Amino acid sequence: MLTLPCPNCGAPVTFRSPALPNRVCDHCRSMLVRSDAGVGIAGQGAALPFDVSPIQIGTRGRFDGRAFEVIGRVRWSWDDGSWNEWLCLFEGGAHGWLGEAMGDFMMTFERPLAEVRSAELDRIARGAPALPGRKAEIDGEELAIADARQVSCIAAEGELPFTALPGWTIYSVDLKAASGRAASLQREGDEAWFYDGRYVTLAELSANNLRAIEGWTMPRYG
Amino acid sequence: MADAAVAQPAAKALSCPNCGGTVTLRAAGYSVTVACEYCASILDVSQPEVRLVTRYNEKASRLAIPLGTRGTLDGTEWEVVGWMARDDSGYPWEEFLLFNPYHGYRWLIEQRGGWSFGEQLTRTPEGSWGGLKVDGESYKPFFADGTARVTDVVGEFYWRVKRGDTVRTDDWVRPGAMLSREADGKEVNWSRSRWVPAATIAAAFGVAAGGKPWPPLPHQPSPALPFVKGGIVIAILAFLALLVGASITGGGRSLWNGSIAIAADGRDQQATVGPIELTRPYQRVRVSADVPALSNGWVDLDYTLVDRKNQASYTASKAAERYTGRDSDGDWSEGDQTAGADFAALPAGTYDLVIDYKGNNWVDPNKSSGNFWDPGAGEQTPDWRRDAVQPQVNISVRSRGGAGGGVFVLMLILIVLPLGAGFLIHARFEGARRGESDFASGGDDG
Numbered sequence: 001m002l003t004l005p006c007p008n009c010g011a012p013v014t015f016r017s018p019a020l021p022n023r024v025c026d027h028c029r030s031m032l033v034r035s036d037a038g039v040g041i042a043g044q045g046a047a048l049p050f051d052v053s054p055i056q057i058g059t060r061g062r063f064d065g066r067a068f069e070v071i072g073r074v075r076w077s078w079d080d081g082s083w084n085e086w087l088c089l090f091e092g093g094a095h096g097w098l099g100e101a102m103g104d105f106m107m108t109f110e111r112p113l114a115e116v117r118s119a120e121l122d123r124i125a126r127g128a129p130a131l132p133g134r135k136a137e138i139d140g141e142e143l144a145i146a147d148a149r150q151v152s153c154i155a156a157e158g159e160l161p162f163t164a165l166p167g168w169t170i171y172s173v174d175l176k177a178a179s180g181r182a183a184s185l186q187r188e189g190d191e192a193w194f195y196d197g198r199y200v201t202l203a204e205l206s207a208n209n210l211r212a213i214e215g216w217t218m219p220r221y222g
Numbered sequence: 223m224a225d226a227a228v229a230q231p232a233a234k235a236l237s238c239p240n241c242g243g244t245v246t247l248r249a250a251g252y253s254v255t256v257a258c259e260y261c262a263s264i265l266d267v268s269q270p271e272v273r274l275v276t277r278y279n280e281k282a283s284r285l286a287i288p289l290g291t292r293g294t295l296d297g298t299e300w301e302v303v304g305w306m307a308r309d310d311s312g313y314p315w316e317e318f319l320l321f322n323p324y325h326g327y328r329w330l331i332e333q334r335g336g337w338s339f340g341e342q343l344t345r346t347p348e349g350s351w352g353g354l355k356v357d358g359e360s361y362k363p364f365f366a367d368g369t370a371r372v373t374d375v376v377g378e379f380y381w382r383v384k385r386g387d388t389v390r391t392d393d394w395v396r397p398g399a400m401l402s403r404e405a406d407g408k409e410v411n412w413s414r415s416r417w418v419p420a421a422t423i424a425a426a427f428g429v430a431a432g433g434k435p436w437p438p439l440p441h442q443p444s445p446a447l448p449f450v451k452g453g454i455v456i457a458i459l460a461f462l463a464l465l466v467g468a469s470i471t472g473g474g475r476s477l478w479n480g481s482i483a484i485a486a487d488g489r490d491q492q493a494t495v496g497p498i499e500l501t502r503p504y505q506r507v508r509v510s511a512d513v514p515a516l517s518n519g520w521v522d523l524d525y526t527l528v529d530r531k532n533q534a535s536y537t538a539s540k541a542a543e544r545y546t547g548r549d550s551d552g553d554w555s556e557g558d559q560t561a562g563a564d565f566a567a568l569p570a571g572t573y574d575l576v577i578d579y580k581g582n583n584w585v586d587p588n589k590s591s592g593n594f595w596d597p598g599a600g601e602q603t604p605d606w607r608r609d610a611v612q613p614q615v616n617i618s619v620r621s622r623g624g625a626g627g628g629v630f631v632l633m634l635i636l637i638v639l640p641l642g643a644g645f646l647i648h649a650r651f652e653g654a655r656r657g658e659s660d661f662a663s664g665g666d667d668g
Contacts, residue, residue: 050234052248052250080382178346178347216299
């Protein structure tokens with residue numbers, strides 16, 4: 001845990017883990033980066049557009065028996081809409097992403113592509129287009145490519161493992177299995193990252209400290 | 223940090239770029255398209271700046287459940303945020319998009335006055351096209367290769383929607399639920415909808431209760447089925463109760479009891495006993511004979527019941543016989559000293575029972591019984607008819623209760639007839655329901 005003044009506005013900013021070197025200043029929305037040399041400014045973030053997501057920084061829950069807390073978010077958009085990826089910090093320091101789109105949630109974790117060893121994913125990671133409907137076998141389970149598109153960062157908040165500035169554009173491929181397993185591959189230039197997980201519900205996560213939304217009864221889970 | 227305790231506003235107001243009307247965005251952050259509720263223009267709300275996609279200048283359709291209406295189903299409150307009218311070759315229906323920020327989206331589907339509550343699935347059903355399974359429930363094919371077209375749209379949606387959009391559809395059903403697959407060129411979506419009684423929707427959303435859809439909805443459970451199932455259970459219980467009742471009343475009412483003596487010489491005898499009063503229109507009557515002294519012999523018993531009024535007579539006969547002995551295997555016995563004879567259906571009246579009977583002794587032909595010229599010379603042959611106490615036949619006449627005709631007729635009227643009517647209603651409902659299916663002709667149990 002490291003608390004420093006924001007180099008732009010002087011407001012105190014806290015970094016919880018060296019694995020999460022990025023932070024958006026709550027006050028001036030500067031995208032800050034922590035390094036051995038101190039804290040620098042990577043760019044200017046944008047205000048998050050109004051939404052009625054039930055998740056907020058500080059929402060807590062459990063996934064597969066492990067407690068987590070939401071500490072950051074990136075809002076992405078594509079041609080036909082936008083969605084949230086909430087960064088969840090787990091006990092022990094690992095992190096996962098709680099994706100929120102169309103009212104559904106999925107929890108995914110980054111996995112090295114080399115470990116996944118899927119010819120189809122390797123092909124896409126090397127620059128080939130992903131074709132919806134095509135199958136990729138991962139850990140003996142068949143996943144189908146649900147969609148593939150260019151996505152752009154709209155805004156971010158809280159702590160993050162990377163610099164996500166407005167306008168940052170990557171190629172994103174979603175995969176789904178019949179079991180409810182969900183995965184995605186993200187590509188920027190010749191770099192690619194793979195995230196693997198499954199659909200979840202807030203009830204299943206025993207989510208608490210949800211965002212209060214006017215006129216709606218907040219459910220109590222767990 | 224802003225005050226965490228302050229609740230975030232739930233909605234945002236937009237101004238329609240075409241008509242200037244104030245449009246409420248109830249699912250901000252999720253919604254992509256809004257169809258203006260005043261002029262029906264299609265707006266793009268995916269970007270901070272609202273953009274006009276298709277201009278219409280018409281009065282938007284009036285909805286059975288207006289946008290913004292909230293209703294509670296299964297304990298969760300939902301708000302109507304969007305509405306679509308869809309059609310598959312002249313087969314129209316309406317879909318209301320429901321939203322709760324904590325629970326996401328659901329669908330309220332109305333067709334011919336019948337309602338369903340639907341949700342998108344995040345899993346793909348297992349199985350083949352012949353039958354699918356979700357959450358352990360099996361579904362059978364019902365509609366195949368349909369084309370659903372959007373004919374009208376009002377409100378906000380989380381995807382780009384416009385009039386004329388089409389998807390390819392296939393549907394599977396089970397009683398009470400339908401599984402639907404919708405596919406466009408880009409993606410495949412699975413949803414499950416559950417049939418909801420119109421009264422439940424009427425109570426939750428204040429919509430006028432729908433009529434009874436006919437033909438029924440594909441997944442509508444037969445209204446007669448609970449009745450038929452309950453009826454079968456009642457019939458089984460009633461039948462068991464009748465059996466138990468019959469065994470408790472021990473075959474009904476006693477009509478006459480008495481004894482008749484058996485002559486030692488074994489001659490033909492006749493006795494007339496009675497009167498025997500039969501009161502029900504028709505009854506089964508059993509005449510039981512018990513010959514306690516019977517041993518190695520038999521008694522022929524012929525019964526004639528004679529109606530005193532018209533001399534109509536009914537006959538039955540049954541011999542009582544009993545043999546015992548000893549051979550290389552030890553003691554043996556055969557037959558029974560009691561015998562019952564049944565009269566199936568006797569009309570009411572006052573009867574006399576005429577009994578023709580004859581006591582017989584059995585002589586083992588293999589046993590020596592002296593010489594023909596001197597019967598008394600060998601071992602004395604035992605004769606049960608010659609016991610010290612004169613043997614007699616105890617006669618008991620009873621009407622058979624319980625299973626008697628009247629109760630059965632009553633059971634038939636009270637249970638079987640309504641049950642049969644229930645079956646007919648159920649069969650008619652199922653016939654009409656299946657008749658709508660694309661698999662109607664081929665399927666025997668679709």
